[in-house]
Amino acid sequence: MMQINYFPGRLRLRDPVLRDEAIRTAAIAALKSISGDAVCEYKEKTGSVLITYDPAGVPLERLESLVPYLQKLRQKLAAYSEKNRNDILSDIAQIRSIIDSWGY
Numbered sequence: 001m002m003q004i005n006y007f008p009g010r011l012r013l014r015d016p017v018l019r020d021e022a023i024r025t026a027a028i029a030a031l032k033s034i035s036g037d038a039v040c041e042y043k044e045k046t047g048s049v050l051i052t053y054d055p056a057g058v059p060l061e062r063l064e065s066l067v068p069y070l071q072k073l074r075q076k077l078a079a080y081s082e083k084n085r086n087d088i089l090s091d092i093a094q095i096r097s098i099i100d101s102w103g104y
Contacts, residue, residue, distance in 0.1 A: 001015070001074065001077075001078050002014065002015040002017075002073075002074045002077050002078075003015065004070065004074075006063070008055035008060070009052060009053055009054065009055035010050070010051070010052050010053075011031065011034075011050070011051045011053075011063075012048055012049070012050045012051075013027065013031075013048060013049045014046060014047060014048035014049075015047055015048075015077055016047045017047075017077050017080045017088075018042070018047045018048065018049055019044065019047050020080075020085070022085070022089060023085070023088055023089065023092070024042060024049065026089050026092040026093065026096070027049055027092055028040045028042065028049055029096060030092055030093075030095050030096035030099060031049060031051040032051070033096055033099045033100055034051065034053055034058055034063075034099055035053035035054060035057050035058050036057075037053055037054050037057070038051050038052070038053040039051065039052050039053070062102055065098070066095060066098065066099075069091065069094065069095050069098065070095070072091060073088065073091045073092065073095070076088050076091060
C-alpha cells in the first residue's frame with residue numbers, strides 16, 4: 001500500500017511499484033510539475049520518491065484537491081500487475097494534467 005507523507009514543502013511517496021521505471025518516471029514528472037522549483041529524488045532501496053518545493057508557491061487547497069485521485073491510484077497500485085500498468089499510467093497522467101492546469 002502506497003505511503004504518502006506530507007509536510008509543507010515536502011511530499012514523499014513510498015511503494016515498491018515505484019521501482020517500475022515507467023511508473024516512476026510518470027510519477028516524478030507529475031510531482032515536478034507541482035512547482036517550478038520542485039526537486040525530486042528517487043531512492044531505489046526504499047522504493048520512494050521525495051519532492052521538495054517552496055510551500056509558499058503551492059496552496060494546500062490545491063494539493064488537497066488531488067486526494068481523491070491519489071486514493072483511486074493507491075487502490076490500483078495495491079493490485080499492481082503488468083495487466084493494470086497502463087491503467088495506473090493513465091491515472092498518473094490525469095493527476096499531472098490537473099497539476100498542469102494550476103499553472104505555477
